[in-house]
Amino acid sequence: MTNSRIIIRAHELSKELPLGKYTVHALRGVNMEIYAGEMVGIIGPSGSGKSTLLGLIGGLDTPTHGTIEIDGTDISRMNEDSLTEIRNEKIGFIFQFFNLIPTLTALENVALPIQFARKPQFKPEKRAKELLDMLGLKDRMRHRPSELSGGQQQRVAIARALANNPPLLLADEPTGNLDSESGAMVMEALRNIRQQSGTTVVIVTHDSKIAERTDRTLTLVDGTLVNGTIPDPVYAAH
Numbered sequence: 001m002t003n004s005r006i007i008i009r010a011h012e013l014s015k016e017l018p019l020g021k022y023t024v025h026a027l028r029g030v031n032m033e034i035y036a037g038e039m040v041g042i043i044g045p046s047g048s049g050k051s052t053l054l055g056l057i058g059g060l061d062t063p064t065h066g067t068i069e070i071d072g073t074d075i076s077r078m079n080e081d082s083l084t085e086i087r088n089e090k091i092g093f094i095f096q097f098f099n100l101i102p103t104l105t106a107l108e109n110v111a112l113p114i115q116f117a118r119k120p121q122f123k124p125e126k127r128a129k130e131l132l133d134m135l136g137l138k139d140r141m142r143h144r145p146s147e148l149s150g151g152q153q154q155r156v157a158i159a160r161a162l163a164n165n166p167p168l169l170l171a172d173e174p175t176g177n178l179d180s181e182s183g184a185m186v187m188e189a190l191r192n193i194r195q196q197s198g199t200t201v202v203i204v205t206h207d208s209k210i211a212e213r214t215d216r217t218l219t220l221v222d223g224t225l226v227n228g229t230i231p232d233p234v235y236a237a238h
């Protein structure tokens, strides 16, 4: 499913954050490319800029300097409305603490983003059932988050992120709140999704075991990428 189309390109990407009378240099001129269909890990110590980078890729934030392109569109200087549109159409987010709506069932949580889509491609309930089934949660669809384990909740969150079939899935420490067995299941689910639908997956993690399960890792140290910024040529051949 991997091809040589570049879906993410960062050029001299920098983010400065004011902190009292100081400035924090969260990212310092990051250059990288990610091909459509790749599964990439972003690793590095706490405070190295991983979440900042993922937030810029996902249009949750805008850079101080440099550019970030998603699927050929420069989103660096977009206004909030345009960024919202890009996020809704192109990006699925997965977070460490799942962020499910506690009063809704698994099925309702997954159906919700389809009901809110401007141009829905799917029937909400049918699509939600298919996704939950694919993630091994067929018999948990009517459960609320509090009635599910952490690993099951994260798989519901993955189904929700996939609801509108985005080309890009971004996950910030998706296994950070899970035991290693549930974490492995979540990684397996992400690999299957990439295999089946060609979704590009970018995973931020500080866990080297999780990073080993990706195709390629980018290492951030103090806001700078220190390796692997160019895709492996093997992907260009597919």
Ligand SMILES: Nc1ncnc2c1ncn2[C@@H]1O[C@H](COP(=O)(O)OP(=O)(O)O)[C@@H](O)[C@H]1O
Pocket: 017, 018, 019, 024, 025, 026, 044, 045, 046, 047, 048, 049, 050, 051, 052, 053
């Ligand atoms: N809102 C903020 N205001 C000031 N500094 C911040 C803010 N968010 C993050 N930082 C700082 O930016 C740097 C990178 O943070 P972050 O991207 O969250 O790192 P990571 O996800 O790798 O732990 C850290 O030094 C952090 O303290």
Ligand SMILES: [Mg+2]
Pocket: 050, 051, 052
């Ligand atoms: Mg972080």
